[in-house]
Amino acid sequence: VYQKIDRVDDIEKYVSRRNGDTDPLSPAEALQHFRTPADLQVQLAVGDPDIAQPLFLSWDARGRLWVMEYRQYPDPAGLKMVSRDTFLRTVYDKVPAAPPNHERGADRISIHEDVDGDGTYEKHSVFVDGLNIASSFAIGRGGVFVTNPPYLLFYPDRNQDDVPDGDPEVLLEGFGLEDSHSVINSLRFGPDGWLYGLNGVFNHSHVKYSKENPNFKEDHKGWPLTCAMFRIHPRTREFQVFCEGTSNPWGIAFNDEGEAFVSACVIDHLWHLVETGYYHRQGGPYPPFTWKIDSIVKHKHQKAAYCGLCWFDSDAYPAEYREKMYMGNIHGSGINVDALERRGSTYFGQGQPDFLQANDAWFMPIVQKTGPDGCLYILDWYDRYHCYQDANRDPAGIDRLKGRLYRVRYKDSPRAPSFDLSKETDQQLIERLHSKNVFYRDLAQRLLIERATAATRPALQQLVLNDQAARKTRLHALWTLVGTGSLDVAFHKQLLEHSDATFRAWGVRAAGNAHEVDPAIAQKIVELASDSSADVKLQVAIAARKVKGLEPLPLLVKILAGAGDDTLIPHIVWQNLHPLLESNSDAFLALVKQYDLKQTPNLTKIMPRATERILASK
Numbered sequence: 001v002y003q004k005i006d007r008v009d010d011i012e013k014y015v016s017r018r019n020g021d022t023d024p025l026s027p028a029e030a031l032q033h034f035r036t037p038a039d040l041q042v043q044l045a046v047g048d049p050d051i052a053q054p055l056f057l058s059w060d061a062r063g064r065l066w067v068m069e070y071r072q073y074p075d076p077a078g079l080k081m082v083s084r085d086t087f088l089r090t091v092y093d094k095v096p097a098a099p100p101n102h103e104r105g106a107d108r109i110s111i112h113e114d115v116d117g118d119g120t121y122e123k124h125s126v127f128v129d130g131l132n133i134a135s136s137f138a139i140g141r142g143g144v145f146v147t148n149p150p151y152l153l154f155y156p157d158r159n160q161d162d163v164p165d166g167d168p169e170v171l172l173e174g175f176g177l178e179d180s181h182s183v184i185n186s187l188r189f190g191p192d193g194w195l196y197g198l199n200g201v202f203n204h205s206h207v208k209y210s211k212e213n214p215n216f217k218e219d220h221k222g223w224p225l226t227c228a229m230f231r232i233h234p235r236t237r238e239f240q241v242f243c244e245g246t247s248n249p250w251g252i253a254f255n256d257e258g259e260a261f262v263s264a265c266v267i268d269h270l271w272h273l274v275e276t277g278y279y280h281r282q283g284g285p286y287p288p289f290t291w292k293i294d295s296i297v298k299h300k301h302q303k304a305a306y307c308g309l310c311w312f313d314s315d316a317y318p319a320e321y322r323e324k325m326y327m328g329n330i331h332g333s334g335i336n337v338d339a340l341e342r343r344g345s346t347y348f349g350q351g352q353p354d355f356l357q358a359n360d361a362w363f364m365p366i367v368q369k370t371g372p373d374g375c376l377y378i379l380d381w382y383d384r385y386h387c388y389q390d391a392n393r394d395p396a397g398i399d400r401l402k403g404r405l406y407r408v409r410y411k412d413s414p415r416a417p418s419f420d421l422s423k424e425t426d427q428q429l430i431e432r433l434h435s436k437n438v439f440y441r442d443l444a445q446r447l448l449i450e451r452a453t454a455a456t457r458p459a460l461q462q463l464v465l466n467d468q469a470a471r472k473t474r475l476h477a478l479w480t481l482v483g484t485g486s487l488d489v490a491f492h493k494q495l496l497e498h499s500d501a502t503f504r505a506w507g508v509r510a511a512g513n514a515h516e517v518d519p520a521i522a523q524k525i526v527e528l529a530s531d532s533s534a535d536v537k538l539q540v541a542i543a544a545r546k547v548k549g550l551e552p553l554p555l556l557v558k559i560l561a562g563a564g565d566d567t568l569i570p571h572i573v574w575q576n577l578h579p580l581l582e583s584n585s586d587a588f589l590a591l592v593k594q595y596d597l598k599q600t601p602n603l604t605k606i607m608p609r610a611t612e613r614i615l616a617s618k
Contacts, residue, residue: 027404030358030363030382035357042407043119046065053071057405060139064111068137109131109146134147149175149205160422170211172239175205176204181248182227185198186262193479196242197252214236215237243277248264248282249271253325256471270295276542277571291574297349306330308365310327313472314436314438317376327368330386335376336352344534346566362383362402366380371439374413383398385397426455429448430444433477438472441472441473448460457484475506482506496508508525515547516549529559538569541572541576560577578610578613
């Protein structure tokens with residue numbers, strides 16, 4: 001299915017470009033080197049000089065493209081990237097707590113508009129500049145959330161005139177600046193309405209609420225972390241460490257079940273992340289008693305540097321391209337693909353044929369996303385140097401003037417019509433949840449969550465329980481309700497009794513996010529510890545210590561005993577169980593005695609760890 005290279009000199013030319021032996025190509029020239037399946041074509045949506053060093057992208061409710069331009073890379077303005085000790089001693093002294101006084105950098109967020117609908121963005125403006133090692137953003141809640149370490153900022157723009165309403169709010173501070181390849185990154189809304197992000201293994205962060213955050217407490221110790229997925233609630237501003245581990249993860253994707261995945265460098269390339277999990281680390285110590293979780297792949301693609309991840313779900317492509325993971329291979333100069341197979345409470349990734357090869361070592365696919373027209377978009381950093389070692393060795397060799405955004409179009413699939421979802425009614429947005437392009441489902445869901453109109457709740461509840469509607473539509477309706485806050489008790493009970501295990505699992509997750517639920521809901525969660533679905537049991541294990549009124553110890557032991565051959569549940573149970581053994585060892589041993597260890601291999605497997613943990617507390 002790949003286009004053929006018929007001539008020997010063509011082969012030599014592509015080998016040379018892949019080895020980085022030639023000068024950079026212009027955007028028009030680069031298009032001639034791409035190789036894709038024959039039914040796809042690569043088109044330029046916007047490129048240099050209109051964008052430079054692009055690191056992140058998103059679209060707003062009007063379909064306009066927003067791009068983070070990482071022009072300050074690799075060093076913060078006025079500072080060199082430094083060791084952890086130097087950072088802790090000096091950088092905090094040099095970077096004031098209030099970013100309006102922070103030394104101005106060269107990074108910026110730019111806005112691009114396709115005025116004539118031809119697929120090319122020809123109108124360009126800047127939302128904010130002067131950012132300093134700013135890596136990602138998320139549009140929502142009447143403004144823009146921005147990762148600008150050591151801060152997470154919010155730039156309000158209530159009147160949507162593309163001009164920030166004064167200085168940004170500082171929501172969090174303390175994110176590391178040791179390595180500009182692994183700073184806080186990949187900000188995006190999750191299916192539950194929380195805002196998720198990543199931090200890399202070589203950035204030692206100590207995250208704290210700023211004084212502007214309503215959750216600030218003078219004596220709060222904060223969260224020391226390195227490689228981790230975190231989340232912050234966009235309305236309440238509450239911060240949580242979701243899970244920890246991997247390497248320099250860059251790129252978050254949520255599949256049709258609402259499960260989180262990331263791509264990572266050096267170590268395995270694809271990871272299924274669940275709350276409270278602790279995953280294999282590229283380097284650095286594990287906390288005491290950690291039982292690490294491994295990746296979901298056994299195969300490797302070309303080389304080992306990945307950036308960006310997209311769960312592609314759009315009817316602009318035929319079925320063979322849909323519902324798969326697309327990831328950028330930086331050293332391999334291409335886009336790799338993995339298919340997911342459900343295995344109990346987790347997944348297994350299997351390699352598929354490459355989606356795209358650029359045949360150009362300068363090609364650096366940083367972000368992959370589904371666009372308004374349903375096509376896969378690829379953001380290309382386009383630089384000679386892929387790694388920080390080269391950038392540090394030869395900072396003058398960094399190319400600061402280039403960057404491209406490509407659209408990969410299936411045959412003559414149609415352009416996206418003009419739209420402005422911000423002006424649509426709630427009912428129109430609910431209709432958007434039926435779209436076969438996940439772009440519109442996600443966007444409509446976010447807007448409905450932000451509006452949180454009480455009158456729409458019955459309609460959304462009806463849609464969730466309507467077996468005649470598409471399953472993806474019903475899940476997005478459910479996530480909209482979860483994102484707006486606590487669920488109505490009667491509806492929540494129906495959810496926990498749903499015939500579809502994914503809906504039951506999300507009912508448990510919603511209770512965990514709420515922390516406090518009706519006693520009838522709490523009792524139902526206790527009963528679900530014996531559910532037939534491994535996914536439901538996994539979520540009960542996670543919720544056991546989060547929901548007020550639950551007794552976590554018996555729940556965790558029961559789930560572990562009934563986990564069968566599930567590979568993930570024992571790890572998650574252990575992460576939530578072992579802190580309880582510090583002061584509840586007698587109760588734990590009494591519970592274990594109720595089971596025949598010969599019939600419960602997971603309990604048998606965990607007993608040496610439990611014994612070590614109990615002895616350490618004596």
